[in-house]
Amino acid sequence: MKQISTKITAFILIAIFLIACNAEKRVPEGKKLLTKNKIIVNGKSITDENVFTQLYQKSNSTLLGYRLRLNLYNLANLNPDSTYQAKFTNHPGKYERKSKWLSAKQVDRLGQSFWYKGIHEFLKKTGEPPVIIDSTKTLKTLQRLKYYYFNNGYFNIQASSTLDSIKPKRGAINYTITTGPAYLLDSIKTTISTPALDSLYTTNQVNTLLKKGQQYKTIDFDEEKNRITTHFRNNGVYYFQPTYVTFDIDTINKVNQAAVNLIINDYSYQDKDSTKTAPFKIYKISDVNIFTDYAPNTNHQKITDSITYKNFNLYSRNKLKYKPQAITDGIFITKGSLFADSKTVLTTRYLNNLKIFTYPSIQYEVDKRDSTNTSLIAKVYLTPRKKYSFGASFDVTHSNIQDIGIAFSPQLTIRNVFNGAETLSISGRGNIGSSKDLANPNNQFFNVSEYGVDLKLNFPRILMPFSTEKIIPKSMIPSTLMAVGFARQTNIGLDKENFTGSFSYNWTPKKNNTARFDLFNAQFVRNLNKKNYFNVYSSSYDALNTIGKTYNTNDTYFNNLTDKDLIIETGTKGFTSDVLNDLTALTSTDTDYKSVKSIEERRVRLTENDFILATSFSFSKTTKTDLQDNTFYLFRTKIESAGSLLSLVSNAAKLPKNADGNYELFNLEYSEYIKTEFDYIKHWDLTKEKVLAVRTFFGIAIPFGNSDNVPFSRSYFSGGSNDNRAWQAYSLGPGSSGATNDFNEANMKISLSGEFRFKILGDLKGALFADAGNIWNVYDNVTDEASVFSGFKSLKDLALGSGFGLRYDLSFFVIRFDFGFKTYNPANESGKKWFQEYNFANTVLNFGINYPF
Structure with a gap:
């Protein structure tokens, strides 16, 4: 009987699957399901994604050739309410019988339950309705394709479409385009009515995007409008807009060539009921007025305090709370200079970066005191944030050390501490967690705990005894950060106390570039429970x-x-x-x-306890414009030197060395090393929500002088959810040693990762990845040949992991599961390095938040 029921269940499941796989299930009679679009340009079939985006109708999406979302949609009942009601209509008395052991209200609510309705709503939302061929949309697509090629310089286009009937209810559309030869730009001249603009245009004409001999493209003309507008508005032409730039394209009596006349007419403005024109004017700034405590959405703006500082006028409704220089350092709009959009943007960025005001507002008005009407008054409106603000966060975390952690972090922010736009942040943190990798003699679930406090004081300028304006101008938005911190870890291995202090400078040399110089970064680590080693x-x-x-x-x-x-x-x-x-x-x-x-x-x-006094420089550059940008690169580098200054002082003072021949500070040998890192990430958008991402990393820390090894906190490890995902954190390397220690680390690391990301359905994404890398010892006190990097021959010890991942996008963060398989394990004996552990029994499951890189 059991075998019969199993067969019946299997038969039902197969039948349901087959019904769902009927792609034409919801295609009406006389209609056809669109299975394919084919675009043939000048006799050749093309796959250019830019051309295919012009289509009004695209066939249903596929996953590895299978129409998963269409078949999910076909599984759904499109009218579950009617189906539920039909159960009672077709069986009189059934409603009354159910209402006897369930109330009438419960019977009605049953029809809205997940089993009767919710599952079908889910299938409809997750799925995708069939794409039915629509002749009207086909004609619109033809027009769109013509526009696309016309905008790329093909002015004599012929386009047609045909329908191929693959099955009674399936069809494909073929689009045939004949472009003819492309038109090239011939002579390019200008007609600019305002003499001042004509002269201004000439100063930057060399950067024009329209060159004789290049193919006509509408986008080039649009970008040329924006280029001219940017140039003019950064040189005093306050009222200029892109709409004032027009082009006269002449193709008459020319063979595949277009003569271009760039036209800029005079300024047009409304005077009562009539429209008038006048030459454009170049405006200068006559005054810069700064309202330091502006209250939006209120009429109470009475000024009670004011000061003029270096040609800036500062106003306040109450007593002025800021040192004038703290505000004026961030104002790049200066009296007597030309109006410039770039200065407005830079001022806004700087003031917003202070984090003591809400987003600033900058407005301009014509100075009526100037009879020539060529002066502007700049008004900067600043709305202060609250001096004190308190925040707290509660997080459930996962890391390389903790399988699960619960953290609570309160934070107090105090703004304008010394009336110079400084910001003081006082934050605490407490954490309890569980880790199966740590010693846990009492078998407690929460066997990890940590608490700490951090103080950070930020100054919106470079604190130096001399001026740094020529080296790091204020346009780079410089700042100085002082920080001290204390943390104590208990029940986590050796138990530690960690004291930190730093003094660093930050600035942005260019947009999307950041630089940081740590004048000093000190760390003292004290082990509290050495007996637990x-x-x-x-x-x-x-x-x-x-x-x-x-x-x-x-x-x-x-x-x-x-x-x-x-x-x-x-x-x-x-x-x-x-x-x-x-x-x-x-x-x-x-x-x-x-x-x-x-x-x-x-x-x-x-x-042993560690004392590190380091100086470092970090630099990063990215081309990423926003969170939606999937074609960008990110480059980061860092160089750090520790202990050299202390050794220089010790040597100059001829201080004695200990029995090991090293200098000590407070009876503790300090660390001395030099460390450098290079990190490069590149993303390619392959369209249709497919992304290829690559990361390369190289880091090395070389001990010398007072040290023959690098502190554990400055060393490298391999493996984990953001590294080689086929190995757990600290379980790979060094070299081919086979990870004989519990926490394997070394002072050199090479890592390379590649990942192909794609959409599965809805917010569920997938990925295929490969990770290569390892760690090695080099120039330190480790002599094990299997662990030491000895030249290019050691690259044979690069471990390779591969696998697949699932990611669910929650908009504000991504939940990630990656399954890593050991593809090449350098620790295995010769002949058994490839694919020996490539199975689910040896897979490593990684859980992470957001993408690995």
């Missing part, structure tokens, strides 16, 4: 314990004489000391002796 780094303990069972002769180091496991910490410490002091059978040439020495060196390195 071998509980955290269990692989190191296992390796040491295995050697101890063979060579340890001190029974007090064992937990018992049966298991012979080294006691943490007395046993591990004692046995290591015996080995390194030659109190066991091991000698310095033995492999196990070297292993114990290596384990101890790593323990000392990861448990």
